[in-house]
Amino acid sequence: MSALLQIKELQTSFFTSDGEVRAVDGVTFDIEEGKTMGLVGESGCGKSVTALSVMQLLSKGVGEVVGGEVLYRGKNLAEFSEAEMRDIRGNEISMIFQEPMTSLNPVFSIGDQIAESVRLHQGASKKEARARAIEMLELVKIAEPQKRINDFPHQLSGGMRQRVMIAMALSCNPSLLMADEPTTALDVTIQAQILELIKELQEQLGMSVLLITHDLGVVAEQADEVAVMYAGKIVERAKPEIIFARPAHPYTIGLMNSVPGVIDKSAKRLEAIPGIVPSPLDWPSGCRFRDRCSQAEEKCGGSQPDLIEIEPGHWVSCLKVPVSAAA
Amino acid sequence: MALLEIKNLVKHFPISGGFFGRKTGDVKAVDGVSLTVENGETLGLVGESGCGKSTLGRCLLRLIEPTSGDIIFENKNITEMNFDAMREMRRKMQIIFQDPYASLNPRMRVGEIIGEGLQIHGIADGAELKDRVMALLAKVGLREEQYGRYPHEFSGGQRQRIGVARALALNAKFIVADEAVSALDVSIQAQILNLLQDLQEEYDLTYFFISHDLRVVEHVSDRVAVMYLGKIVEIAPADQIYTDGQHPYTRALLSAAPVPDPTRKAERIVLQGDVPSPINPPSGCSFHPRCPFAQKICSEEEPPLVLDGNHGAACHVFGPGATVKPN
Ligand SMILES: Nc1ncnc2c1ncn2[C@@H]1O[C@H](COP(=O)(O)OP(=O)(O)OP(=O)(O)O)[C@@H](O)[C@H]1O
Ligand SMILES: Nc1ncnc2c1ncn2[C@@H]1O[C@H](COP(=O)(O)OP(=O)(O)OP(=O)(O)O)[C@@H](O)[C@H]1O
Numbered sequence A: 001m002s003a004l005l006q007i008k009e010l011q012t013s014f015f016t017s018d019g020e021v022r023a024v025d026g027v028t029f030d031i032e033e034g035k036t037m038g039l040v041g042e043s044g045c046g047k048s049v050t051a052l053s054v055m056q057l058l059s060k061g062v063g064e065v066v067g068g069e070v071l072y073r074g075k076n077l078a079e080f081s082e083a084e085m086r087d088i089r090g091n092e093i094s095m096i097f098q099e100p101m102t103s104l105n106p107v108f109s110i111g112d113q114i115a116e117s118v119r120l121h122q123g124a125s126k127k128e129a130r131a132r133a134i135e136m137l138e139l140v141k142i143a144e145p146q147k148r149i150n151d152f153p154h155q156l157s158g159g160m161r162q163r164v165m166i167a168m169a170l171s172c173n174p175s176l177l178m179a180d181e182p183t184t185a186l187d188v189t190i191q192a193q194i195l196e197l198i199k200e201l202q203e204q205l206g207m208s209v210l211l212i213t214h215d216l217g218v219v220a221e222q223a224d225e226v227a228v229m230y231a232g233k234i235v236e237r238a239k240p241e242i243i244f245a246r247p248a249h250p251y252t253i254g255l256m257n258s259v260p261g262v263i264d265k266s267a268k269r270l271e272a273i274p275g276i277v278p279s280p281l282d283w284p285s286g287c288r289f290r291d292r293c294s295q296a297e298e299k300c301g302g303s304q305p306d307l308i309e310i311e312p313g314h315w316v317s318c319l320k321v322p323v324s325a326a327a
Numbered sequence B: 001m002a003l004l005e006i007k008n009l010v011k012h013f014p015i016s017g018g019f020f021g022r023k024t025g026d027v028k029a030v031d032g033v034s035l036t037v038e039n040g041e042t043l044g045l046v047g048e049s050g051c052g053k054s055t056l057g058r059c060l061l062r063l064i065e066p067t068s069g070d071i072i073f074e075n076k077n078i079t080e081m082n083f084d085a086m087r088e089m090r091r092k093m094q095i096i097f098q099d100p101y102a103s104l105n106p107r108m109r110v111g112e113i114i115g116e117g118l119q120i121h122g123i124a125d126g127a128e129l130k131d132r133v134m135a136l137l138a139k140v141g142l143r144e145e146q147y148g149r150y151p152h153e154f155s156g157g158q159r160q161r162i163g164v165a166r167a168l169a170l171n172a173k174f175i176v177a178d179e180a181v182s183a184l185d186v187s188i189q190a191q192i193l194n195l196l197q198d199l200q201e202e203y204d205l206t207y208f209f210i211s212h213d214l215r216v217v218e219h220v221s222d223r224v225a226v227m228y229l230g231k232i233v234e235i236a237p238a239d240q241i242y243t244d245g246q247h248p249y250t251r252a253l254l255s256a257a258p259v260p261d262p263t264r265k266a267e268r269i270v271l272q273g274d275v276p277s278p279i280n281p282p283s284g285c286s287f288h289p290r291c292p293f294a295q296k297i298c299s300e301e302e303p304p305l306v307l308d309g310n311h312g313a314a315c316h317v318f319g320p321g322a323t324v325k326p327n
């Protein structure tokens, strides 16, 4: 089976007055057809920029892919023209943006926006598109969609806006869904229903998903594989069964220890990983986590540790993690 | 002592439709809420997406004008205050908005955004202002070099932290935190929650903490209120609501958050029936069409919120106000 999406050594930078912000700095992973890759990592580590790079939605002249490539069905997306890319976006790859208001137009009703996307991508008539819009709103659990279809984005709650965007992204039956924190504004009940809906579409249509989320519970339930990102790089990758049972990178371990209630329900203070990420304007040499790592030794300051397979299917970039005999 | 008293607060948004834009109904976003918030406590507010949490939070600061009802803050009825008096009050009452993207002025530098309140209220300027803003940036895990950047140059979670820093800048007495940590990974989340807690201890702050993350709410709150279709259906000390929730909706809501453990799939009480609409809320107890325990009286009479000590519930069958036995 060949992968639907292959990201190879992706590097994306922003060129600011202070210098080059190297937001994504060598990211590699594949997503197979019908599978879900969960992407987690510290706020600001480059998750959204990775997704935007795939979609080729970086603002021109500011953000740029400076290295590596993104292959979709084996084709390099960077070689597509803007028109071809527009065709792909929406028809084949669609995106749920982290902040709904970045992608919803404030001056059009939500019904018009969903219908427009259906019409553009599927050539449906106005009436069909509108019926489809109502159906989609129903699927994302908006109550009385016939009455809500004329609402403008500002008339909706945060979670409703997020669901409208999900409806838009799913309305064209994409082959690949880039879901950037799709359920941050949703309570558990609706979150479960939305995740179920995504799973159903995966089963019916073989849709692949890049699921960016900070909710480790969601990743555990939804992902076939998990990649943990830190400071522009993937530091650990494995199936959820492995990574939750045997997290190996000190950052991953710290992340899992920070979940409220996981360690000690009655603890008054939560455990945070001490310190702050280094600046993407000037990444340090060696392991980028070392200033915050309790395991760090002198050798960690040397060269950047490679991502190596420590047991079958379990990749870690840490000099201190032993490679098991099984690998 | 009560810092804030909310009395029978109502916010209805008119909906217009048809050819002449006639009013065709109301979205009953907040529909008769009475609550007391004690000085120095954290009151958590939970409930399904669209149930009215943000509307209630915004009404408390009169960022939205309530349709009716009273809000008493430090013994003054702020619903009667004029614009100038209200502006002065905002020094004491701040909000962390749910949608950071929409609430940060895109043309202002982040340092200016965070320091704006300090300047407007004449609390600090010049070098002192800059120092205070720098200190806040560090506290929320951002770097000093980011002082002069614009909001669009940040990641989603970084923007959320800018909103947190802005609200904390004034050392307000009362802070509405609307999904203040929803976009953050658990480690940064822990850092922010610890910060809120430290400030609360140091300055005796009071938080109205809206969140759909039940684990987080449990951790930070002294008491938790559960909202359903514009009404408070249960309120209790945090430990009690999780172990001894009375209202059937509370129990369904709390039944299962996804757990970060792929071997243990969460067991959910999935609510039956159509998603409720705040346009035409069901008669009697508005939860009755989805309630597994509903009886005849439930569709006929609205159950009042009945308190027993500090635990209150609005249900005919369970809790202190119960009048019929479960069947
Ligand atoms: N337009 C821009 N100009 C300069 N820097 C940027 C720009 N957009 C993003 N960045 C920087 O790139 C880095 C990666 O951002 P990204 O949005 O990918 O983070 P993220 O992992 O999605 O974080 P979050 O979980 O907070 O959403 C951040 O340090 C951010 O400040
Ligand atoms: N300006 C407005 N005009 C019309 N309706 C509105 C407006 N603001 C909110 N509403 C409606 O009020 C209801 C409650 O919205 P609110 O934002 O308070 O929900 P919420 O509980 O915060 O939900 P979420 O968890 O999704 O953020 C929703 O049905 C929403 O559509």
Ligand code: SF4
Pocket: B247, B248, B249, B285, B286, B287, B288, B289, B291, B292, B293, B294, B295, B298, B303, B314, B315, B316, B317, B318
């Ligand atoms: S009043 Fe009746 S319908 Fe409402 S929650 Fe209680 S049992 Fe269920």
Ligand SMILES: [Mg+2]
Pocket: A047, A048, A049, A098, A180, B155, B156, B157
């Ligand atoms: Mg992001």
Ligand SMILES: [Mg+2]
Pocket: A157, A158, A159, B053, B054, B055, B098, B178
């Ligand atoms: Mg809200």
